[in-house]
Amino acid sequence: MLQLATSTPIVALERDGALYDVAELDRHFGTKLADIRGVSDFHTRVVALRCAGLHALDDRLLSGDRPASAHLPPATIVWLPPCATDRAAYIQLGPYAHGAERPWYRFGNSRALLGHAAEIPFPPLEDEPDYELNLAVVLGEDLRRATPEEVERAIAGYTVLNDWTARSLEARSLERGLPPSEAKDFATQLGPVLVTPDELGSVEALRTQVRVDAVARSCSRVGEWTFSLAESVAYISNHVELRAGDVIGAGRVLGGSAAQRVPYGASVELMIERIGRMTGKPVCGPALLPWRRR
Template sequence: MRIAHVLQLATSTPLVALERDGALYDVAELERQFGTKLADIPGVSDFHTRVVALRCAGLHALDDRLLSGDRPAAAQLHLDAILWLPPCATDRAAYIQLGPYARDAALPWYRFGNSRALLGHAAAIPFPALEDEPDYELNLAALLYEDLRRAPPEEVERAIAGYTVLNDWTARSLEARSQARGLPPSEAKDFATQLGPVLVTPDELGPVEVLRTQVRVDAETRSCSRIGEWTFALPESVAYISNQVELRAGDVVGAGRVFGGSAVRRVPYGASVELMIERVGRLTGKPVRGPALLPWRRP
C-alpha cells in the first residue's frame, strides 16, 4: 500500500490519500463511494489518527478495491491542485537521524533533528542565506506506529508502519565550521529535511536491503549504493536507539545516508534534485537561498 499526505489547495484541507499507478485517490471520498463504516467517524481523516493510531484501519480494503480496478473518478485528486506534505504528522513526530558510519564503526550513532522543518515532495528548500555549498543526502526513512523502549530488532520490524524517501539537506560550509569548533551540525541541517512523496507499507515493499538508489541533479544522473549497504541494519540501529530513549508511535527514523548519496560537487541553487529509491519513489526538491539573518543582538 502507498499512502500519501497532501493538502488540497482549494480547501486548505489535509487529506490522507492512496496512490496507484501514478494517480492519487482521496481516502475519505473513496469511503463515501464504497459506503464503508469509517467514512463518517470524526477525526478519522487525520493522518496520524488513521495511519498511526488506527494502524491503517480500513486502508488495505480500499487499496484492494483500487488494485481490482474499482477506481471512482470522483475520488481522484488532481496533482496540480495539491501540495505534498511529509507522510507523517510533523506536530507529533520526533525525527531521529542515523549515521552515516565509518565501515568499522562499533556502535550506531544518531541525532535528533527538527521535525518542525520536515517538508514534502516538490518543495523549495530555503538554505541559510550565507551558505554557498548546498548539498543533499539520500536516506530511507521509517515511520513507526508503535512505542518502542528497549526493543529487540524483531519488535522494531513489527513496529514499522512504512518507508519513504528522505533528503537530509545539508549546508556544507556551516557543517565544516561546526565540526571545526567541536559543535553538533544543528545550523547545517535543522533548516529543512524532506520526506515523501508516499509512505510504502512493508507488505508491499518487501526486503528493503536490496533496493537500488539513484540521484539526478538537473540532467546529470549520479549512482549510489543499494539501501542495504549500511554498517548496521535499520532494525538493529533503531533497537539500539530504543535502549537510550523511548521512541513513540508516529516518530520518523532516517536510516543513514547511503554510500554515494551526497554530492561530490557543489549543487547550484535552483537546481532540481531528485532522489530515487527503487519501489519507494522519487523525491524532488530545489535548493534556494533563504532570507538574510535578522539582527539577534542588541547594538
C-alpha cells in the same frame, strides 16, 4: 497532502501514478470508517489505526474500481511529509566507522520537515548546498527497550528522505568542534509516499538514483549497514522512548561530492526503487535579522 480547495490536510492512496482521496473512497464504497470523525487525519488513520481499511481500499483500486469523485488531479494538491510534524520526533542515524561498536544517531528538527516538490531555503551566505539520500521509516507503535523483532513489527511504512546539508557551515562547525546542527536543521524533505513493509520485502536490495536537473549523478543500492535498521532502532529505544509516528532516517545512502555540488535553483530528484521519487529545489534563504541588543 494539502487539498488546495479547502486548505485541509488529507490522506490519499497512490495507484498507477494516480492519487485518490481516502475519505471520498470511504464514502463511495460505504466503509465502516466513512462516518467516524477525524478518521481522515494522517496520525489517526495511518499511525493510531495502523492504516485501518487502507489495504481494502487499495484492493478496490487495483481491481479497476476507481471512482472519478475520489481522483485528485496533481494541480489541486500540495504535498506534505507523511508524518504529523507537530507530534513526531525525527531521529537521524549517522554513518558508521569501520568496526563501530554501536549505532550513532542525532535528533533532527521535525518542525522543518518538508514535502515533495518543496523549495529548500538554505542558510544565508551558504555557498555549498548539498543533498543526502536516505531511506526513512515511520513508526506505527511506541517502543521502549525493544528487540529488533519488535522494531520490525512496529514499522508503519518506508519513505524517501533528503537530509539537506549546508556543507560550508558544516565544515566550519566541525573545525570548531561543534555539532553540525545549523548545517542540517533548517530543512529536511520526506515523502511523498509511505509504503507499508508488506509491499517491499528486503529493503537492502532496493536500487537508488539521484538526478540533478534530469542528469543522473549517481546510482547505488540501499546496501547493508554496519547494523541493521531494526538493530539500530532497538539500540535507540534503550536510550529514548520512541512514539508511534516518529520518523527515523536510516543513514545516508548517496550524497553529493565536492566536485559536484548542487547549484541554487537546480531540481534534485531522489529515487528509491518501489518506494518512490522526491524532488526538491535548493534556494538561498533570507538574510538573518539583527539578533543582538545594541
